[in-house]
Amino acid sequence: MGQRLLQLEQWVTSLVASKKVPFGKRWVITPVSGDASFRRYFRLTNEDRSWILVDAPPEKEDSTSFVEVARTWLDSGIPVPEVIHVDFSQGFMLLEDFGDSLLFGELSAQSVDGLYTAAMDALLAIQHVGNGGLPQYDEPLLRREMSLFTEWFIGQLLKRQLCEKEQKMLDDLFAVLVSSALEQPVVTVHRDFHSRNLMCLAEGRLGIIDFQDAVAGPITYDLVSLLKDCYVAWPSEQVVGWVSAYRIKAQQRGVLDKSVTDAAFLRWFDFMGLQRHIKVLGIFSRLDIRDGKAAYLEDIPRVLSYVLEGLHRYSEQYAECAAVERWLREQIVPSMKKLDCFKDVQL
Template identity: 30%
Template sequence: MTGMVLECFLADEAATARLGEDLAMALRAGDAVALKGDLGAGKSTLARALIRALADDANLEVPSPTFTLVQSYETRVPVHHFDLYRLSAPDELDELGLDDALTQGTALIEWPERAGDRLPANALWVDLAEHGEGRVARLSGQGPAYDRAARSLAMRDFLASAGWGKASRRHFVGDASARSYEIVSLPGEPPGVLMNSPRLVLGPPVRDGKPYAVIAHTAQSVAAFVAIDKALLANGVSVPVIHAQDLDQGFLLLEHLGSEGFLSGDGQPIAERYQAAAELLAMMHGKAWPERMEAAPGVFHDVPPFDRDAMLIEADLLVDWYVPWITGEAPSDALRAGYHKQWNAVLDRLAGSEYTLMLRDFHSPNIIWRAERSGLDRLGIVDVQDALIGPAAYDVASLAMDARVTVSPEIERRTVAAYVAARHAAGPFDEAAFAEAYAIMATQRNSKILGIFVRLEKRDGKPYYLKHLPRIRDYLRRALAHPALASLKEFYMAHGLLEERLP
């Protein structure tokens, strides 16, 4: 077996169970975990903890598959627990369905040495052996499964350095990036959120020798989140308190703001909550924000501008992905040139618009409703690392035309009206200029989202995003109704970009 090797000491049964949790947090469909060790080495303890963590059920019955040979569980990542002790020959693995198990989920394999050479080359091997009063776990392998497991163990070490080494870990949520989040629980403490934010991997150059993420100013390290979070907190915005941080590795231990969102039980937007969020934006937009923010002593984050290059490359996602999807062919050079000409003329109209700290994804998935609080403190804000200095209208459009839920024209109107009223109440406010910038930013954002949702299906294999496309087209039609966008609207209509399409 070649590849990387990692060893850790397990002082007792609880430590062995925590290793099972740590591995569970790292597993993805297609992973195989080969679990070695003599009788009594702790394989059952580790396997039981791993499966219970995937199921988020500390009391789940996990019988040994010694006699059934395989036991399957419908967990977050389906897990198939194999015990090959009674296997007569490696060929019997075909009858047990190992290949199918890896297609559907992950495989946890005890007595893997009986499989001969039938296990995947990229399997993660975990070898348990007694060591004094405890055990040593030796992890080895090569490829993504090993890398994720090693990072998960580093996260446990980070928790230990913060006094949370014995915390239980459960998957919370992942987002569209490589970031992921866990709920960590420790007796006597409120639950926390463990944020895993590896440094952004830049893609290939796409324009002027620069990757997309550089042009669009996507946050490249967790220092961006820390700096912006601290600045928001200092200015009265309810964002998570950071209990511990490791900027080099990209780990944060955060306050858990809660789980209640902006939608009713049947998934409908609650108008009053959207209005409250608009009033929070109005408060934020009345403040002066520095462009350089401190993440740690001597570590600063320079908040990038939402400049023309960033706006255009985002809008180009419509041409790059959505146009080929609706036409069945690559966009012509003439279409691209016309699109850029129209957009450059529109963006010229932003000259003189109000610019401020723009959170970029200010919409329902990133806003927590805390009914027990009062005033603006009822709103907990997460996912702030990609903030820019940009038009104040952008976040209002992001909220009032929520990409993940259908906001009716009436709720949109009430949300925008709440923002405008709060701005007027705070002092002089150019409502007409805001309305034009709102229409421009809503059009830019929804054009981008049409492209992103098609890309998620075509490139990333996530077809369930296509169901959102009719909503996004409706938002585009609303935004393009502003007189300042008449020429751009004509262009969209001439090329069928607003027509209803069946995914």
């Protein structure tokens, strides 16, 4: 038994002794999952109930922000798990159990419209919550995220060194993407609002998890996370339709000014998607190389396809998009295919 799991069991035993939670005497802890961070999740069950235990090592993870966001959102009617007990010094939390039914596993061509409508309604509710006190999704953060692409995807995974011309080309694109993000209305942003962080609950409700990185930022960020999901893709025409429907709802609910046109909102959405997916290419590469989580490499082709699609849509209007699209297709895709894990990928 690992030292952290032993400490977690001792913490549960102390909660039992204090009678703070009705675990009873016959309880058991079983692993549920890890995620892309250093957090691990366990299910605590007794004869008739279950809870979720979170192991978030305090030297690696900040549980304070998770608890603050959880309590604020729950008080605002957002369906997030109740934080029942927390030990910040050890990095342990006891949460309400939302079960095992991820939105990801429920998606199909037949179900996606209804499920995404529910998810977009939940997102609008989040965007209504005040974002005072949340970190700002500002220019330094936007640029720092995109630098992960250069460092981990280009440098570490593909073993390429950018020349001065290539770096300038990327910097020019990044400037366009940052400008687009900063001109958008600022709302509460979950920052990882996708099918593996949404749970299907009873009576068709959706539960929201993994929200500890919430910030105050661009209105389209979470919409991109949902509709251009790194783990599942839908036809471009369908995505554009959902974006348009969301714009109308956001305007009706006062989240978005009525003067914002369909074309302007779609451009915000697409450029936000480019920023996010450029970052994710770096993150997925880092998860493989640094953290030994090779499964994320399987999702890189899908994410790169989003980037190519977004660049191509604006290649005639923006020289920065055209230049990077050409570079990716002519230089980077061939470099990828030299790696065994990507040799059969079609892009």
